[in-house]
């Protein structure tokens with residue numbers, strides 16, 4: 001069986017990206033958010049994003065309209081659950097996710113695959129909120145799927161083969177490359193990314209090299225598009241710090257303990273691109289996170305110090 005319809009619960013940063021990717025892949029999307037105005041805003045964003053990237057997607061204006069028509073906003077959770085795959089994309093709050101998943105389990109058809117976008121909680125533990133842990137898995141998007149085409153498909157301890165296969169087919173249809181992982185949070189990308197950023201910050205903190213040399217070394221030596229400090233500035237230093245603290249708390253692993261310099265910079269309000277200054281100073285500051293992400297190559301960057 002293929003996924004024909006997807007219910008997306010939570011129309012924020014990740015939810016609307018998944019909705020758009022699924023609609024571009026020809027699937028019918030039912031999008032629900034507890035805040036009605038978020039639904040309206042999300043539809044608007046998706047329309048703008050599609051229009052801006054129509055050439056990239058190779059779409060005519062008519063086809064674009066068709067993609068948008070596949071996304072239906074619904075006023076009740078119950079309606080969003082009437083799909084082959086139901087994905088929760090609400091904020092990273094364990095109790096809130098458990099409560100929502102209990103309801104999703106009640107409303108979704110018996111053979112629907114249920115999925116979570118969690119980035120830090122155990123998928124197996126979250127599956128305990130449902131009566132069908134075999135039909136539950138994680139779809140972890142390191143970035144919204146409209147920015148990065150990769151998704152980690154996280155198999156819970158008891159996820160069945162059929163549900164796993166269906167999720168893989170969903171990813172392919174949505175134009176995403178699935179990375180198959182087991183349920184050991186933090187998931188693969190964060191596991192590699194956070195220590196990478198931490199070591200870049202520690203090298204700066206210890207005076208090993210300047211910010212621009214640290215970034216240049218990693219860009220040229222490893223052919224990364226950006227170095228660890230540039231990346232942290234893009235992500236937002238407050239976000240990096242919160243993620244590090246959460247991972248250190250959840251795993252008890254010292255690799256995720258944030259460096260002193262990161263904490264000091266966040267306290268000083270130097271949050272990266274969004275605040276105009278982080279490891280670099282940005283002369284062209286946009287306060288909108290969305291446009292900051294897409295404009296990042298146009299700003300003038302000057303390293304500090």
Ligand SMILES: NC(=O)c1ccc[n+]([C@@H]2O[C@H](COP(=O)([O-])OP(=O)(O)OC[C@H]3O[C@@H](n4cnc5c(N)ncnc54)[C@H](O)[C@@H]3O)[C@@H](O)[C@H]2O)c1
Nearest residue numbers: 010011012013014033034038089090091092117118119141
């Ligand atoms: N933002 C990222 O870069 C990122 C990256 C990887 C994973 N994630 C994960 O994706 C999930 C969503 O993150 P986000 O950044 O999109 O959050 P967000 O805050 O942008 O959006 C969450 C949306 O969920 C809605 N919501 C809250 N409770 C709800 C409920 N009970 N029912 C319906 N809607 C509800 C909110 O109104 C909000 O619009 C989180 O688990 C997060 O850890 C986020």
